[in-house]
Amino acid sequence: MSAGMAFATPGVLRRWGTPRGALAADEPWGRLEEVGSGLWALISTPQTGDFTTISNGGIVAGRRGVLIYEGTGSNEGARWMAEQARMLAGRGPTHVVISHHHGDHTAGAGGFAPPEDAPNLRVTAATRDRVATGIDAATEPDRARLWADADLIDVDRPTEIDLGDRTVVVRPYLGHTESDVTLDLPEDDVTWCGDLVWNGWFPNYTDARPTRLSETVRAIQGDGRKIYVPGHGPLSGASEMTTYVSVIDHVEAAGRAAFAAGMSAEEAAAAYALPDAVSDWVIFNPQFFERAMRAWIRELGEGRDLDAAP
Ligand SMILES: [Zn+2]
Numbered sequence: 001m002s003a004g005m006a007f008a009t010p011g012v013l014r015r016w017g018t019p020r021g022a023l024a025a026d027e028p029w030g031r032l033e034e035v036g037s038g039l040w041a042l043i044s045t046p047q048t049g050d051f052t053t054i055s056n057g058g059i060v061a062g063r064r065g066v067l068i069y070e071g072t073g074s075n076e077g078a079r080w081m082a083e084q085a086r087m088l089a090g091r092g093p094t095h096v097v098i099s100h101h102h103g104d105h106t107a108g109a110g111g112f113a114p115p116e117d118a119p120n121l122r123v124t125a126a127t128r129d130r131v132a133t134g135i136d137a138a139t140e141p142d143r144a145r146l147w148a149d150a151d152l153i154d155v156d157r158p159t160e161i162d163l164g165d166r167t168v169v170v171r172p173y174l175g176h177t178e179s180d181v182t183l184d185l186p187e188d189d190v191t192w193c194g195d196l197v198w199n200g201w202f203p204n205y206t207d208a209r210p211t212r213l214s215e216t217v218r219a220i221q222g223d224g225r226k227i228y229v230p231g232h233g234p235l236s237g238a239s240e241m242t243t244y245v246s247v248i249d250h251v252e253a254a255g256r257a258a259f260a261a262g263m264s265a266e267e268a269a270a271a272y273a274l275p276d277a278v279s280d281w282v283i284f285n286p287q288f289f290e291r292a293m294r295a296w297i298r299e300l301g302e303g304r305d306l307d308a309a310p
Pocket of ligand 1: 055102104105195231232
């Protein structure tokens, strides 16, 4: 596909060519890397033009349950993840946790909903409400039922999910959207970050609260995990997290300067360039700079209004 060809530059291939973990699967749409005992990270590669999974995700195997993180971007992607769970962990998913409402993380979740034995879907109310309203139960009854039966994640405190010999911690945040959750495994030194963290790709600010994103990312970074699975792009460690924080700080400086100068998001985006250290990052959507500037200008504008209120 031509949309994928545009990404096939040497810099991109170099960034994508080196998995950190042993490969459990390698397909045109993505690969599964082993990131611990009974832990596999899905690293999707939509820059090839194959949009089966789109977002990253993962499989966590326990003695009494198997958890899949993220719904992926298509039913085929979710079915493939469930099949990988059966092969690698010995059973299909008993739990599915989804980080936020965007389609590349939710659209495929219906693929986890066979007529029998559907997994327990865990999402926040904000995510459930945003997705469920877009489902036509008449044409997609299994998908509608999966979302209607979802258990809601508490957004005021972490939630533990017991998989038998291991417990995973679902941590509520916000910043990429109004409601994001990470999947944290402190004993395994791995955190799945959803789209709060990106690596090798410029982040999507469409629904972002940029000041909260900055706080959240620093909190996640402060946990000091050995492996962070970003929402998009290859696996991250400490140095990639430092680079990512430098990118969101760079965007912040540009957004604040644009706001102070009274620039429009379009003008600010036209003037923006990535720092040299990440000049080869993928810009998945040509609108992403403008969306980042718009998010900053929007939030700073709200702050001004609040200051002016009686
Ligand atoms: Zn995403």
